[in-house]
Amino acid sequence: MNIKTLQQNLLKFQSVIALLLMCIFLTLMTDRFLTPENGWNIMRQISVNLIISVGVTLVILTAGIDLSVGSVLALCGAVTAGMLKFGAEFTDANVYIGFTLFGAIVGGVAIGAFLGCFNGIAITRFHIPPFVATLAMLTIARGLTMLWTGGFPITGFEANMAFIGTGWLLGIPVPVWISAAVVAAAVILTKKTRLGRHIYAVGGNEKAAELSGLNVKRIKVIVYSIAGALAALGGIIVTSRLDSAQPNAGMGMELDAIAAVVIGGTSLSGGKGTIMGTVQGALIIGVLNNGLVLLNVSPFWQQVVKGLVILLAVAIDRMNTRKE
Amino acid sequence: MEINVKPDIPVIEVRNISKEFSGNYALTDVSIKLYPGKVNAIVGENGAGKSTLMKIISGVYTGYEGTVIYEGKEVTFSTPAEAQNMGIAIIHQELNLVSNMTVAENIFLGREPLNRLGMVDYRKMNEKTREVIARLHLNVDPETPVYQLRTAQQQLIEIARALLLESKVLIMDEPTSSLSGNEIDLLFSIISNLKEKGVAVVYISHKLDELFRIADNFTVLRDGKVTGSKEMSELIMRDDIIRMMVGRDILIRNRKEPETDGQRKELLKVTNLSLRNPELPSMFLVNNVSFTLSKGEILGVSGLMGAGRTEMLEALFGLHNEYVSGEIEIEGRPVIIRSISDAIRAGMALVPEDRQLQGLILELNVAENTTLASLMKVLSFGFIDRKKETEMCKRFKEKLNIRLASYGQTVETLSGGNQQKVVISKWLASNPKILLLDEPTRGVDIGAKQELYEIIEELAAEGMGIILVSSELPEILSLSDRILVFSASRLTATLKKGDADEEVIMKAATANISYAP
Numbered sequence: 131m132n133i134k135t136l137q138q139n140l141l142k143f144q145s146v147i148a149l150l151l152m153c154i155f156l157t158l159m160t161d162r163f164l165t166p167e168n169g170w171n172i173m174r175q176i177s178v179n180l181i182i183s184v185g186v187t188l189v190i191l192t193a194g195i196d197l198s199v200g201s202v203l204a205l206c207g208a209v210t211a212g213m214l215k216f217g218a219e220f221t222d223a224n225v226y227i228g229f230t231l232f233g234a235i236v237g238g239v240a241i242g243a244f245l246g247c248f249n250g251i252a253i254t255r256f257h258i259p260p261f262v263a264t265l266a267m268l269t270i271a272r273g274l275t276m277l278w279t280g281g282f283p284i285t286g287f288e289a290n291m292a293f294i295g296t297g298w299l300l301g302i303p304v305p306v307w308i309s310a311a312v313v314a315a316a317v318i319l320t321k322k323t324r325l326g327r328h329i330y331a332v333g334g335n336e337k338a339a340e341l342s343g344l345n346v347k348r349i350k351v352i353v354y355s356i357a358g359a360l361a362a363l364g365g366i367i368v369t370s371r372l373d374s375a376q377p378n379a380g381m382g383m384e385l386d387a388i389a390a391v392v393i394g395g396t397s398l399s400g401g402k403g404t405i406m407g408t409v410q411g412a413l414i415i416g417v418l419n420n421g422l423v424l425l426n427v428s429p430f431w432q433q434v435v436k437g438l439v440i441l442l443a444v445a446i447d448r449m450n451t452r453k454e
Numbered sequence: 455m456e457i458n459v460k461p462d463i464p465v466i467e468v469r470n471i472s473k474e475f476s477g478n479y480a481l482t483d484v485s486i487k488l489y490p491g492k493v494n495a496i497v498g499e500n501g502a503g504k505s506t507l508m509k510i511i512s513g514v515y516t517g518y519e520g521t522v523i524y525e526g527k528e529v530t531f532s533t534p535a536e537a538q539n540m541g542i543a544i545i546h547q548e549l550n551l552v553s554n555m556t557v558a559e560n561i562f563l564g565r566e567p568l569n570r571l572g573m574v575d576y577r578k579m580n581e582k583t584r585e586v587i588a589r590l591h592l593n594v595d596p597e598t599p600v601y602q603l604r605t606a607q608q609q610l611i612e613i614a615r616a617l618l619l620e621s622k623v624l625i626m627d628e629p630t631s632s633l634s635g636n637e638i639d640l641l642f643s644i645i646s647n648l649k650e651k652g653v654a655v656v657y658i659s660h661k662l663d664e665l666f667r668i669a670d671n672f673t674v675l676r677d678g679k680v681t682g683s684k685e686m687s688e689l690i691m692r693d694d695i696i697r698m699m700v701g702r703d704i705l706i707r708n709r710k711e712p713e714t715d716g717q718r719k720e721l722l723k724v725t726n727l728s729l730r731n732p733e734l735p736s737m738f739l740v741n742n743v744s745f746t747l748s749k750g751e752i753l754g755v756s757g758l759m760g761a762g763r764t765e766m767l768e769a770l771f772g773l774h775n776e777y778v779s780g781e782i783e784i785e786g787r788p789v790i791i792r793s794i795s796d797a798i799r800a801g802m803a804l805v806p807e808d809r810q811l812q813g814l815i816l817e818l819n820v821a822e823n824t825t826l827a828s829l830m831k832v833l834s835f836g837f838i839d840r841k842k843e844t845e846m847c848k849r850f851k852e853k854l855n856i857r858l859a860s861y862g863q864t865v866e867t868l869s870g871g872n873q874q875k876v877v878i879s880k881w882l883a884s885n886p887k888i889l890l891l892d893e894p895t896r897g898v899d900i901g902a903k904q905e906l907y908e909i910i911e912e913l914a915a916e917g918m919g920i921i922l923v924s925s926e927l928p929e930i931l932s933l934s935d936r937i938l939v940f941s942a943s944r945l946t947a948t949l950k951k952g953d954a955d956e957e958v959i960m961k962a963a964t965a966n967i968s969y970a971p
Contacts, residue, residue: 322837324829331826334815341771341812342827342880343798401817 144446145394145410149417156421163424170303176416177309178364180409182383183390184316185246185357187408190391191320192353193333193400194253194260199361199387201271202245203380207365208275210238211284211375214291231290239362245271246358250351268384275377285374295371305367312360316405329353333400389436390415393443414439463526465490465623465654466511466542471520473506473678480506481678484520488623490654493645493668495686497659498675499699499899504658505547507675508625511656512544513537525622541622545615545629547658549608553601558583560600561615586614591640604760605632613641617648624648625656630664634758635960642668662692674698699900718748720786721919722888727780729762729769735777739765741943743780747888747919752910754934755923757963761940763923764807767890771804772797784887798827803881805874807892807923813877814865821847821861823876828883850879854909871902878909888919895929907933927956941965 156163182199189196217228229237245267252263297304320326328349331339340346364383369375394411396403418439422432464487473481481503488494498504509515511522513531521528524540531537534544551560558579559566567582569575583596592610600608609632616624630638645655645668657669665672665686674682674695682698684690729740740762747753755763769778772794782789789800797804806812814823824847825832832842847861854875858868865876874894881889891910895903910933914920924930930937937954939947939962947962 318837324833324838327822327826327829327838330818330822331815334817335811337812338806338815339826341773341794341804341806343795343884344826345795401815 145407145414145443148443149410149414152414152417152421156417156424160421160424163421168420168424170306172416172420173306174303175420176412177303177305178367179383179386179390179415180309180412181312181360181364181367182357183387183394183408183412184312184405185360186384186387187391187394187396187403187405188316188320188329188353189260189357190388190396190398191329191333191400191403192350193336193398194350194353195388195398196246196249196264196354196357197261197384198245198249198264198267198271199357199364200380200383200385201268201275202242202358202361203365203368203383204375204377205245205271205275205278205365206238206242206362207369207379208279208284208375208377209241210234210362210366211287211369212278213237214287215284231288235294235366238366239359242362242365243355243359246355246361247351249358250354253354254347254350279375279377281377283374283376287370287373291370292373293370295367295369305371308363308367312363313405313409320405325349325352330401333402335401386415389440393440395447411443414443462489464488465525467523468507468511469521469523471507471510471518471522473503473510473515473518479678481510481518484675484678484680486673486680486683488654488656489671490622491649491652492670493649493655493657495657495659495665495669495672496675497662497665497672497695497699499901502675502699502899503678504675505627506678508544508627508656508658511537511623512542512625538619538621542625543616543619543621543623544625545612545627547627547631549605549612551600551608551611554599556597556599557587557594557603557611558596560611561586561596561618563615582618583614586618587611589617590614590644606634606637606759609633610637613644617644621653623654623656625658627658629657630659630661632759635964638664662695665695666692696900718750720746721749721751721784722747723781723783724770725781725783727766727769727782728778729765729774730777732774732777738943740769743940743945745938745945745948747921749887749917749919750914751935752914752920752922752933754930754937755921755940756925756927756930756937756959757940759925761963762943763940764892765943766940767804767892767921767923770797771802771890798884798886801885801887802890803827803884803886803888804890805877805881805892805894807896809870809873809877813880814873816866817864819862819864820856820858820868820876823865824850824861824879824883827880828885831883846883847879850875850882853882854879855905869899869902871898871905874898874902874906875909882913886918888921889913890921890923892923893925894922895924895926903929927959930959931955939963 153163162168182203186196186199213229213234214231217226219226249260249264249267252258252266253260294304294308299307320329328339328344331342331344332346332349336346365380368379390411391403391408392398392411393414394403394407394409396407415436418436419432422435427435466488468484468486471481471484472479484503484507486496486507496504496507506515510518513534513536516530516532522530524542529540531540552563555563558576561583562579567575567578580596587594587596587610590610590613592607592614594603594607600611603611609629613629629641633641645657648655659665669686671685672683672695673680676699682695723746725744727740727743728738731737731739743766745753755766757763768774770782770791772791775792782791784800791797791800810816815826821843825843829838832839832846834842844861850856851858856872856875856879858872865873868876878894894910895906898906907929910920910922922930922933931954935951937947937949937951937959938945939949939959941963946965947958949958
């Protein structure tokens with residue numbers, strides 16, 4: 131192997147290398163990093179961000195953006211919590227509907243998909259730029275969460291609910307199973323299906339995609355719906371883990387998700403990027419968060435460092451693409 | 455501005471320039487002299503290195519081997535602005551205008567005149583703009599936003615901007631690519647004007663006819679090397695230049711008359727097709743057009759820029775649905791086309807005008823682009839089957855002779871001709887009956903052009919009906935069985951092969967145009 135191909139390979143696996151370097155550094159600097167407990171801890175912490183980031187990756191691949199996932203997460207977590215705890219009561223008709231755990235989860239995810247679909251329709255039918263449409267949804271969904279919860283947490287669910295966020299299955303935390311399943315499904319979607327191919331085409335060149343007979347609007351609506359549904363799934367896990375639906379859950383999470391996608395090498399202008407890249411991005415952010423805590427870095431500095439890492443990652447990525 | 459002209463001393467001399475892009479040499483040991491008061495033409499196929507050379511001279515590229523001598527001194531420009539300040543202006547091939555800004559703002563972008571308060575002096579700016587665009591016979595208000603102008607008018611704005619610089623060297627990279635006959639005449643008279651003033655005009659073009667009209671000398675580039683450099687004279691033959699460009703002889707052949715067994719089967723019948731302008735619904739982009747297309751026929755469509763040719767294809771293909779009216783019959787049956795997917799289902803395919811902006815997904819690879827419009831044909835159990843996909847690509851690679859390293863190569867890295875073949879593959883994969891081609895050979899080099907002609911003829915021989923829109927008359931004349939001519943949104947002539955020549959077509963193409971603004 132000559133130096134040039136070695137160089138190219140190094141650049142290709144830059145995020146893996148960065149991740150390894152971080153892990154080595156943290157292993158040397160603290161004795162608490164390289165322990166099984168801490169490992170599972172990190173995995174569990176990133177699983178929610180990873181699930182959301184997968185949806186955001188699909189959106190960004192179509193050259194869109196979704197800022198609403200944090201609020202959608204909160205609203206759907208709260209709705210699921212409410213359904214589970216109080217059911218739905220219609221006093222006029224004297225009807226009460228109780229929900230099983232499964233029913234409440236399906237309901238929460240469906241509402242997430244609906245909110246995403248709403249985003250998609252605003253963007254495609256009413257030509258509202260994705261940034262604006264999802265920014266509006268960020269506010270709307272947060273407001274609805276406050277209305278639904280009255281501003282107070284909803285707490286105390288049946289025992290099975292806690293299993294989703296805190297349980298273990300075959301020695302692996304349940305949220306990690308869920309995120310792995312989401313990642314696997316998304317990898318197949320992007321690599322193996324028509325819809326996946328169409329997502330890349332729409333992001334790469336919308337005009338050419340349209341002229342090739344693709345239903346660009348429908349593809350976008352589907353992608354935003356998936357992002358909404360996955361945000362809802364993340365909300366349910368958060369609610370389960372805390373045994374409480376917090377009205378201000380998920381605040382700022384859209385930014386962590388976008389950061390994971392961007393660090394993972396997905397281009398904000400669409401058409402370029404992979405789910406596995408996002409997985410690496412989410413891992414880098416997770417290890418970084420964890421490491422900064424272990425190193426006793428003040429929370430204020432943690433944010434500064436995180437921002438600098440995003441800049442660095444994207445700068446390296448830009449340099450690579452420009453070289454090509 | 456008068457320039458002190460010493461016509462025998464080159465104003466720019468380029469000595470032994472080489473330029474490398476990641477291992478490939480775009481230019482190798484190129485030496486050229488450019489003289490003041492002359493039109494110095496530079497010709498060559500796409501990718502021959504013309505634009506690279508110009509970008510070195512105008513300060514866009516900084517890393518290169520060799521020297522540039524300007525007015526007797528060795529220079530190295532580090533930015534385009536530096537070259538511009540020293541008197542070297544360039545009109546790029548692509549339009550570089552800010553579409554929301556006005557004509558005057560665009561022309562003065564970066565050197566806005568200021569008044570005493572340090573604010574932009576709009577009065578002066580508009581006045582000077584009026585002056586310079588009047589020279590170009592461009593009759594628009596300086597305060598019109600550029601996006602409201604036609605492409606040809608935008609190109610004239612680009613030229614006006616360079617004229618205002620009053621530079622000593624003016625590089626024009628394919629300036630006529632979207633101009634019509636009258637506008638080209640005007641540009642050429644302006645060029646002669648500049649020549650008299652002693653400006654060194656560097657004229658880059660594909661179109662050899664233009665060379666014979668205005669060039670004083672020419673240099674031919676091929677694969678980054680100079681293959682010939684001569685004074686223009688009557689002794690120079692068109693074929694000589696072509697040989698220098700491609701390294702072999704190329705002839706535009708006359709298409710063999712397809713064997714017609716009496717009557718050919720009618721494939722497409724279009725009656726009263728109209729397309730209203732989405733921005734001005736009282737105006738028509740396509741006005742009441744009727745024609746037919748038979749199986750195996752190549753129907754050429756000629757006309758000036760903006761005559762409605764592209765719009766006619768788009769209307770057929772289901773774009774702008776709500777603004778389209780008229781009846782379409784395919785193989786005797788009326789069809790209703792409300793969307794692009796309806797058009798595809800009815801058996802149509804459109805190879806659009808701009809393959810990079812409308813035809814290809816540049817980030818995706820050859821295989822992914824090829825199967826984009828017919829992915830359902832390469833599915834197994836609902837998933838994309840790479841083997842089937844590769845088989846499909848292989849079929850078209852062989853049929854169309856596409857040159858590529860692998861199917862996994864991004865289309866960005868292919869040459870123009872091969873990119874166009876990928877777009878055609880994409881549509882052949884959907885098995886169309888009717889192929890709509892919009893300027894299929896634009897920006898493609900001569901060798902690839904020839905191949906595309908052969909492909910078009912072969913497809914027609916297989917029974918496909920082809921509508922070929924082209925601005926190149928020789929192409930239309932040699933390929934078409936019949937020719938439609940458009941002018942100002944209307945169909946002004948339907949000519950049989952034998953009845954058509956350049957003169958007849960140009961007359962029909964300029965019918966019912968009043969040259970008022």
